[in-house]
Structure formats: C-alpha cells, structure tokens
Amino acid sequence: MIDAISFDQNRIKYLDQRFLPLKETYVDTNDYLSAIEAIKTLAVRGAPLIGIVAGYTVVLAVQNYEGKKKDFKAYFTKIIAEVEASRPTAVNLFYATARMKAVFNNHFENSQLPEFNELILKEARAIHEKEIQNCEDMARFGVEQIKKDLGHILAERKLNVLTHCNTGTLATGGLGTALGVIKKAYQEGLINCVYTAESRPLLQGLRLTAWELEQEQIPFFSHADSSSGILMQRGKVDFAIVGADRIAANGDTANKIGTFNHAVLCHEHGLPFYIAAPLSTIDTTIPDGTHIPIEERNGDELRSIYGRQVATASTPVVNYAFDMTPAKFIRGIITETAALSADYVQAINSAFESSNSATVGSSC
Ligand code: MRU
Numbered sequence: 001m002i003d004a005i006s007f008d009q010n011r012i013k014y015l016d017q018r019f020l021p022l023k024e025t026y027v028d029t030n031d032y033l034s035a036i037e038a039i040k041t042l043a044v045r046g047a048p049l050i051g052i053v054a055g056y057t058v059v060l061a062v063q064n065y066e067g068k069k070k071d072f073k074a075y076f077t078k079i080i081a082e083v084e085a086s087r088p089t090a091v092n093l094f095y096a097t098a099r100m101k102a103v104f105n106n107h108f109e110n111s112q113l114p115e116f117n118e119l120i121l122k123e124a125r126a127i128h129e130k131e132i133q134n135c136e137d138m139a140r141f142g143v144e145q146i147k148k149d150l151g152h153i154l155a156e157r158k159l160n161v162l163t164h165c166n167t168g169t170l171a172t173g174g175l176g177t178a179l180g181v182i183k184k185a186y187q188e189g190l191i192n193c194v195y196t197a198e199s200r201p202l203l204q205g206l207r208l209t210a211w212e213l214e215q216e217q218i219p220f221f222s223h224a225d226s227s228s229g230i231l232m233q234r235g236k237v238d239f240a241i242v243g244a245d246r247i248a249a250n251g252d253t254a255n256k257i258g259t260f261n262h263a264v265l266c267h268e269h270g271l272p273f274y275i276a277a278p279l280s281t282i283d284t285t286i287p288d289g290t291h292i293p294i295e296e297r298n299g300d301e302l303r304s305i306y307g308r309q310v311a312t313a314s315t316p317v318v319n320y321a322f323d324m325t326p327a328k329f330i331r332g333i334i335t336e337t338a339a340l341s342a343d344y345v346q347a348i349n350s351a352f353e354s355s356n357s358a359t360v361g362s363s364c
Contacts (some may be wrong), residue, residue: 002015002169002170002212002215003015003026003043004049004169004170004171004172004173005044005049005052005053005056005128005173007056007059007124007125007128008122009032010030010059010060010063011028011029011120012025012028012029012030012053012056012057012060013026013027013028014027014028014038014043014044014053015042015170016038016355017042017043017044017045017046017170017208018041018042018043020170020208021110021207021210021211021214022207027043030060030064031059031064032057032058032060032064032079033059033061033082035053035056035060035087036057036082038053039053039054039057039083039086039087039093040086040087040200043205044245045166045170045171046090046166046167046170046171046172046243047090047092047093047136047171047243047245047246047277047280047281048092048131048134048171048173048174048177048278048280048281049131049170049171049172049173050090050092050093050097050170051092051093051095051096051131051280052086052092052096052124052127052128052131052173054083054092054096054097055096055099055100055123055124056077056094057083057125057126057127058079058080058083058096058097058100058120058124058127058189059117059120059121059124060067061075061079062079062116062117062120063117063121063177065113069112069113070075070115071107072108073104073149076104076108080097080100080101082113083097083104083273085095087295088294088295089246089254089292089293089294089295089321089322090245090246090281091245091246091281091282091283092245092258092278092279092280092281095127095280096124096127099123099127099250100123100124100218101121103116103119103120103123104116104120104361107119115224120328120351121209123316125296127280130280131172131173131174131278131280132172132173132174132175133174133336134172134278134279134280134336134353135172135174135175135176135177135180135278136174136180137336138177138180138181138276138277138278138334138336139175139176139180139181139183139184140184141334141335141336141338141339142178142180142181142185142241142274142276142334142339143181143182143184143188143190143337144272144339145332145334146159146181146185146190146192146239148271149239149331149332150238150272153238154190157192158189158190158191158192159183159185159190159191159192159238159239160180160191160192160193160194160195160237160238161185161191161194161195161238161239161240161241162191162194162196162228162231162232162237162239162240162241162262163178163179163182163194163195163196163197163205163209163240163241163242164196164197164199164205164225164240164255164256164258164259164262165197165199165204165205165240165242165243165255165256165258165259166178166179166199166204166205166207166208166209166212167180167209167242167276168180168183168208168209168212168245169212170208170211170212171208171238171243171250176212177190177243177244177276177277177334178241178242178274178275178276179209179212179242179243179277180276181241181274181276181334182194182241183216183218186216186218191218192219193219193220193221193225194209194213194218194219194220194221195220195221195228195231195236195237195260196209196210196213196220196221196222197223197224197225197227197228198222198223198224198225199225199256199257199258200224200257200258200302201301201319202301202304203306204256204300206222207220209239209315210222210248211223225258225261227264228261228265230261232265232266232268232269232271233269235303237269237271237296238271239266239271239272239273239274240262240263240266240271240272240273240274241273241274241275241276241334242255242256242259242262242273242274242275242276243255243256243275243276243277243281244275244276244277244281244333245281245322246281246282246283246292247275247277247281247282247283247333247348248283248286248287248288248289248291248292249282249283249284249285249286249287249288249328249344249345249347249348250266250287250288250289250293250327250344250345251330251333251340251342251344251345251347252288252289252290252324252325252326253275253277253289253291253324253325253327253330253333254292254294254320254322254323254324254325255275255323255325256321256322256323257320257321257323258323259322259323259325259327260325261323261327262324262326264329266309266329267312267329269352270355272332273325273329273330273331274331274332274333274334275325275330275332275333275334276333276334277333277334277335278335279335279336279337279351279352279355282348284310284349284351284352285349288314289324289325289326290324291328292322294320294321294323294324294326295320295321296318296319296320296321297319297321297324299315299316299317299318299319300313301319302317302319303315303317313351317358327342327344328342330342330344333347333348335351336355337351337354337355338351338354
C-alpha cells in the first residue's frame with residue numbers, strides 16, 4: 001500500500017518521490033517551510049497531491065504561530081503568499097489556499113486561535129478526503145467512457161493504453177486520475193498493456209508510474225517519450241489518457257511537458273485522447289490555455305539524467321515543465337461528476353453547477 005501523504009499529531013508525513021523507485025524514504029516534519037520546499041523540489045508532486053500538501057502546509061504554519069491574535073492576519077497573509085509562490089501551474093495549489101483563506105475570512109474574527117486551528121485542520125482534511133473520493137468517481141466514469149468509445153475493439157480483444165507522467169496514488173493520495181482509470185479498467189479485464197512514456201526530464205513515467213504498475217501487477221512497457229509515434233504507427237496503442245495540472249474554461253489543458261506531442265500523434269492516428277482530472281484542476285477564471293502560467297524549471301534538470309550530469313554546465317537549455325494541449329485534440333475530460341465532451345465551455349459549467357464546487361484560479 002503506497003502511503004503518499006498523511007497528517008498526524010501536527011506533523012506532515014510524505015514519501016519523498018525524488019528517490020523512487022530505488023529508495024523508499026519517508027519524511028515527517030512540523031516545519032511549514034520544509035513542506036514548501038518539498039513542493040518546490042518535487043519531493044511531493046502531482047496536481048491533487050500538491051493541493052493536499054498546500055492545505056496541510058498552512059495548517060503547520062498556523063499551528064506553530066506563537067504571536068498575538070491581533071498580529072495573526074499579517075502572518076497568515078505572508079504564509080499564504082509563500083505557499084502560493086512554490087509552484088505556479090497546478091491550480092489545485094491555489095484551490096487549496098483559497099479554501100484556507102475562506103476559513104480565515106469566515107471564522108477568524110469570532111474564534112480564539114485554538115478553535116481557528118481546528119477549523120483550518122478540518123478544511124485541509126476535507127480537501128484530502130475529497131480528492132481520494134474524486135479518484136474513485138473518475139475511475140468509474142472513465143471506464144464507462146472507454147467501454148462506450150472503444151466497445152468495437154473490446155468486442156474482439158483487450159486494449160493497449162498510453163499514458164504520460166505519473167497520475168496515480170503518488171500524485172493524488174488516492175487511486176489516481178488517469179492512472180486510476182487505467183487501474184480500474186485493468187481490474188475489469190479491459191486492458192492488455194500500458195505504455196508509460198518516460199516523461200523527461202524528471203522521469204515521472206519511467207520511475208513512478210512504472211513503480212505503481214509493478215505493485216499493481218499490471219503489464220506495462222516504459223518507452224522514451226519520442227517513441228510514441230512509432231508505437232501508434234504500428235498499431236500498438238488504442239487510446240491515451242493523461243492527467244492535468246490546469247484546465248481552462250474552454251477545455252485547453254496544461255499537463256506534463258510532452259503531453260501535447262502525444263495528443264497530436266493520437267489525432268494523426270485517429271486515436272481517442274482523454275484527460276482525467278478533478279474539478280479542483282479546472283480554472284474557469286481563464287478563458288483558454290494561453291493564460292495558463294507554465295512553469296520553467298532550472299536547466300540543470302535537463303543537463304543531467306537522474307542526478308548524473310550529461311551536458312556541460314554552460315549548455316543553454318529550455319526547460320518548460322508543462323505544455324498546453326488545445327481542447328480540439330481532447331476526446332473527453334473525465335471528472336468526478338461526469339465524463340465531459342465538447343463543447344467544453346458548456347460541459348464544464350454544467351459540471352460545476354451539478355457539484356456546487358467553487359472554482360478558483362490564479363487570481364485568488
Ligand atoms: O511536475 P509534476 O510531476 O508535478 O507534474 C505532474 C503532472 O503533470 C501530472 O500529470 C498532473 O499533475 C496530474 S496528477 C494526477
């Protein structure tokens with residue numbers, strides 16, 4: 001059983017994903033700055049998990065406050081700003097801080113500090129529990145969609161699926177988003193084999209998705225990101241499903257760098273390309289994907305492979321952590337309320353209406 005994240009006795013405990021699959025190292029801390037560092041360095045990662053950790057990070061900071069109530073507002077504003085500066089693309093982080101700010105705005109004035117601490121903790125736990133439940137619901141809707149769209153192939157044989165990055169328990173604390181759909185589809189006898197793209201430069205596919213699939217005993221191959229074309233050309237892939245870090249109001253989707261390439265290749269080969277993501281990953285405050293902030297990370301991540309330097313320190317590189325796939329390449333967006341299809345503007349609006357979830361964005 002993978003224990004990606006837990007919070008107990010005022011301490012956050014997480015599995016440090018930088019060392020997987022070669023070393024399983026658990027870290028526990030009550031220092032909110034260490035928790036922020038864990039987000040920045042990708043010791044914890046994946047949009048829903050980043051949101052969960054952001055919530056618990058605020059809890060740690062609030063619990064460690066030793067000043068007077070009258071000075072608390074300035075402290076709270078500072079820690080929210082620090083958490084929000086950790087990673088820019090996954091909107092789940094801002095969704096979590098917006099919920100923490102709402103607890104402050106609604107309850108701080110009329111509460112004593114210990115009571116306020118309890119309310120903040122309760123909210124962080126609610127975010128965590130909801131993301132676990134979201135995974136179960138996405139898996140159910142995703143499997144239904146696959147049966148509907150690919151029933152003609154399923155009538156003859158099981159399916160081969162391609163995925164990118166890591167979207168499983170490590171990225172969500174629950175079953176997973178895209179990988180949750182794959183796990184459930186496998187349990188239901190729909191999947192023959194998973195192709196997991198390595199996801200350069202930090203190798204979340206090769207290291208983390210492979211590790212999860214191995215534990216689940218699901219047959220898979222890892223492949224270089226650049227091999228997706230030939231795999232599709234040779235008929236080895238029936239569909240692709242990936243997660244998301246931020247989805248705009250029109251369905252344009254930011255996800256791990258390389259996702260766009262897979263989507264275009266699916267389009268070229270007439271293969272369905274799906275996104276699986278909870279509503280907490282949808283940012284309706286931005287009309288389309290051109291407004292999504294795309295994180296650029298240190299070039300050393302590219303100049304080295306798994307910690308070993310392979311290019312000179314002076315080699316100029318570009319290192320975007322995410323890319324943006326236009327909605328026109330996406331066959332469906334699997335959420336916890338339904339599998340959405342184009343027109344996404346309308347479908348996303350209805351999904352929020354039916355869930356009563358508040359949407360938040362980078363403007364929060
Ligand atoms: O940089 P990372 O590892 O945080 O990027 C993660 C991804 O791109 C995932 O595909 C996305 O967050 C969805 S996780 C369920």
